[in-house]
Amino acid sequence: MKPEFLPLLSKRLDWKVRENFVAAYEAMWRDLDYQIRERKSPTLKLMATGWKKDRLRTIAVLNAFNRTVLGPLAAAAGRTKGTELGLSRPIHYGTEITISADANSDIRAALADFEEIRKALKIPPKCLHVSRMADMVYYLNRKIDGGF
Amino acid sequence: MAASKKNADPWLADVDKRMRRFASQHAKAFAKTKREQSGFFEIGCFIALVEDYSKQGFTVRANNLAADGSFRYLTSPNGNPDNFSYVTMDRGSVVCELRQQIRLRSVLHPDIAFTPDMVVLRSGTQIVQIKDPDYANGKRGMFAAPASAALAVHECKSLVGFPELYVSFLGMLSATGHPAHIMTTSSPPLGHLASTLFVGGESSALHLRMLEALSKHFPVNIVTGLHKGGWVLTKGKKPMNRV
Numbered sequence: 001m002k003p004e005f006l007p008l009l010s011k012r013l014d015w016k017v018r019e020n021f022v023a024a025y026e027a028m029w030r031d032l033d034y035q036i037r038e039r040k041s042p043t044l045k046l047m048a049t050g051w052k053k054d055r056l057r058t059i060a061v062l063n064a065f066n067r068t069v070l071g072p073l074a075a076a077a078g079r080t081k082g083t084e085l086g087l088s089r090p091i092h093y094g095t096e097i098t099i100s101a102d103a104n105s106d107i108r109a110a111l112a113d114f115e116e117i118r119k120a121l122k123i124p125p126k127c128l129h130v131s132r133m134a135d136m137v138y139y140l141n142r143k144i145d146g147g148f
Numbered sequence: 149m150a151a152s153k154k155n156a157d158p159w160l161a162d163v164d165k166r167m168r169r170f171a172s173q174h175a176k177a178f179a180k181t182k183r184e185q186s187g188f189f190e191i192g193c194f195i196a197l198v199e200d201y202s203k204q205g206f207t208v209r210a211n212n213l214a215a216d217g218s219f220r221y222l223t224s225p226n227g228n229p230d231n232f233s234y235v236t237m238d239r240g241s242v243v244c245e246l247r248q249q250i251r252l253r254s255v256l257h258p259d260i261a262f263t264p265d266m267v268v269l270r271s272g273t274q275i276v277q278i279k280d281p282d283y284a285n286g287k288r289g290m291f292a293a294p295a296s297a298a299l300a301v302h303e304c305k306s307l308v309g310f311p312e313l314y315v316s317f318l319g320m321l322s323a324t325g326h327p328a329h330i331m332t333t334s335s336p337p338l339g340h341l342a343s344t345l346f347v348g349g350e351s352s353a354l355h356l357r358m359l360e361a362l363s364k365h366f367p368v369n370i371v372t373g374l375h376k377g378g379w380v381l382t383k384g385k386k387p388m389n390r391v
Contacts, residue, residue, distance in 0.1 A: 008172075067375060
């Protein structure tokens with residue numbers, strides 16, 4: 001099953017970005033199917049605690065969105081302190097990008113809201129940065145075992 | 149919300165509700181083109197580098213600014229560097245310039261020329277414009293600086309790293325023909341961050357071991373996981389290579 005919010009999220013994306021986004025979560029979904037098929041114990045252990053397949057597929061989508069859509073923007077626009085360059089002194093990258101505290105307030109708001117969603121859903125932070133389902137399963141198991 | 153009712157799992161219904169709201173509220177902020185994304189990432193690397201020089205005690209100054217004081221970032225080697233901004237860093241007798249999209253001409257052969265995303269040049273390095281019949285039909289000049297003047301060469305990749313990407317960065321450094329870019333010397337470092345490959349995605353434990361081994365054998369740094377934002381290059385567990 002695909003997460004219900006997925007069409008709404010991906011229809012806003014530029015097609016090249018969407019291609020990367022889809023490739024990223026589909027790779028994780030394949031990895032998850034493989035782990036279930038091969039009866040990998042960390043995955044089975046996690047699923048036995050209530051983190052069923054649909055939930056893991058949903059976290060994979062959030063992970064892919066974070067890595068392929070928000071991550072590159074966070075690099076320059078998520079900053080609030082440090083050198084004046086890109087904060088009080090705008091950086092113009094051609095005509096299409098301006099990096100400054102004012103120009104990127106909408107991106108910072110999106111990053112902050114996404115972080116709030118992660119916290120509310122009790123997803124360990126590293127789960128949204130790893131590129132393999134096995135690593136995501138590892139961090140979720142660690143959380144369940146009281147590692148966080 | 150109707151869609152949420154379909155989910156028997158309350159956690160899934162909660163994700164759906166939150167992400168629908170997120171998509172509606174923030175689409176304009178996150179829906180960027182691939183080129184814009186790459187631009188944001190490259191500027192993130194650029195700022196991290198500038199911050200690193202400040203932390204190393206260099207005085208950092210932006211030059212050749214626009215009339216309104218903003219920084220004009222050179223986005224392509226086709227642009228005339230004289231029309232764009234750059235940063236100078238100085239600490240005592242060490243003075244250098246951080247520039248973007250400057251083509252380097254190899255020490256090995258003048259026909260070997262390529263453009264790293266960022267390069268730290270000795271201050272006052274001439275960026276020469278030469279017309280070449282095989283470049284833009286000889287109508288426009290090709291700008292390039294000698295690779296021998298490059299103190300460090302930096303490349304930014306907004307993707308998940310992989311071994312072949314890491315070693316291809318060594319190939320780029322090797323092609324400069326400047327021994328200092330690829331061979332560790334006994335000279336005391338002057339504080340410059342050694343040539344660095346900035347990678348957006350996280351690395352697996354296996355890749356991190358490879359990166360550590362590479363940085364032991366070559367005067368380079370390969371920094372991964374930069375998509376997480378909040379970059380502080382010197383905060384890591386191990387010190388960065390410096391030249």
